[in-house]
Amino acid sequence: MKSNNNLKPQDILILLKISTLGEQEWYQHTLSEDLNISQSEISECLTRSKYSGLIDASRKKVNLLNLLEFIQHGIKYVFPQQPGPIVRGIATAHSASPLDKEIQSDQNYVWPYARGDMRGQAIQPLYKSVPKAILKDKKLHEVLALVDAIRVGKVREQHLAISLLKERLQHTQ
Template sequence: MKKHSGMRPHDIVVLLKIAAKGKKKWFMKDLSNELHISASEISESINRSKFSGLIAPNKKSIMRLALMDFLEHGIKYVYPQQPGAIVRGVPTAHSAPPLNNTIVSEEHYVWPYAKGNKRGQAIEPLYATVAEAVLKDEKLYELLALVDALRVGRAREKEIAIRELKIRILGEGSIIDEKSIDSKLTNKSL
């Protein structure tokens, strides 16, 4: 067995792609094609996530609570990001759905992408092919944009992003539903 050398940024992309599929069956070759990541990298990513406890030992499902815990408490420290130069790209963080429906800002954040339709401050994606992959998968796009809000957002943006991620990651295929998430958030803020 290979020595575990720690999680890599694209491991989060792979996990979020699996989460975006919900209860649909998935195969590593499909993840490879849809994310534009080599099959060997997908396999190694799944193994790292298994070792980290983010994928079940049978490698068939993500550990939703563990993933949400990591995103809420660790992503901003492990994969921090600072907005960069103004470039053309695909909107992310508060500039993308679903946050752009709630948060109005003069600052726009984008993943650099030559075929993008917006200009804004560059946010380095968790993997180079993210901008291309999200244009074909709306659910993945929302998840990755919400994660970027955790990486670069202000307190209000992060709070809303956490709530939206919990709904999307824990709400589907889990005993946790939106009402219980809302009540937990309300009780936590009191």
């Protein structure tokens, strides 16, 4: 039986987490704990990402240019999202740092989370564990919020998010 090598949304989450770590050494079990994703799923992600050219052959270093290209040009088509009903949650897209300082809006976007501190239109995160994972990782929160701005934002927001995302991730390499 042939395995499916198509990317899954959690692959982007895992690759972004690895990217925010920069040169810091990481292990699958620590990624698993930090992201609330099983070790087997982390391993499968790394295999799919290697196949897609988003991580190197050693499965340790993200091919940042390829990842940024995919996020810039493909993520809104491969993992689309539409704002949903008003819910309590954690700020994302233009409602979260760093875009909240650049873009003024009457409408907030949030990842649904019962313990969140903001009300706004629901944006489903790339993976269900995102709200818990970002509570202890500000860098990850920022890059995922920028990715959501690319997924659901208007053209101006998308361009600003792409620029800020490149800036943040290239400084970690």
